[in-house]
Amino acid sequence: MKEYAAITVPSNPKYLSVIRSVTAAMAGLYGMADRVRDDVKLAVDEACSNVIKYAYRGDTGKKIVVKFFIAKAFEVVIEDSGIKARPECIEGRNLDDVRPGGLGVHFIRRTFDVFAFDKERKKGNRLRLIRHRREEDEDRDRRE
């Protein structure tokens, strides 16, 4: 059975800590080890920061919806009503080119196997992030 939880927060950066807390809690329920949980928390934070920065252009009065689905995989869906993302233009900087910015996408892609925008969504964006279970994900302490 797929378990599900969702939160809606204002598009204000001060709510990113709330998103991180819920993400970590959901990753814990999925049984992820602390290290992986931190990676997932960072990736979801980066995706939501991008919503504030690019979809809402810094407008703090909008909404961000974050949904978590726990089944065989760990899935996070992030919805906004802002400016449409152009997935073909989303690219992290070359890591050897040291300059501010361009790291967030790397943090998301290294953690999630699927990073996909819903093309059918008419208004705003729906970003789907899926991490399939990996051996390293397991919280061995919890199992023992």
Add this chain to the structure above:
Amino acid sequence: MKIEIAENKGLKVIALSGDIDMHSSPELRKELMVLVQKKVSPLYVDFRGVSYIDSSGIATFVEGLKGMMAYGGKLKFVGIPERIMEIFCFAKLDKVFEMYGTMNDACNS
């Protein structure tokens, strides 16, 4: 995030604690760039109390370092927690920033 700027025996230290994210990094940037404009060098950043950093925090330090390099300044990181070090390593910034385990190591370098 809490920012404490201290001067001890001529050493300028920014001691950080808590989460550095998109919400807190503008304040950090402001404090850091004031010191960069004053051409402080070396500048020590004490990471021991930092629990989290995202790309906006990292970008703040890259910007600070670039500003300091313009006048030959040294930016030295101290006591980076393991999980945060892993993020710097992934971003290939462990070779860009000077990183030390303790203030003593940083001062003697």
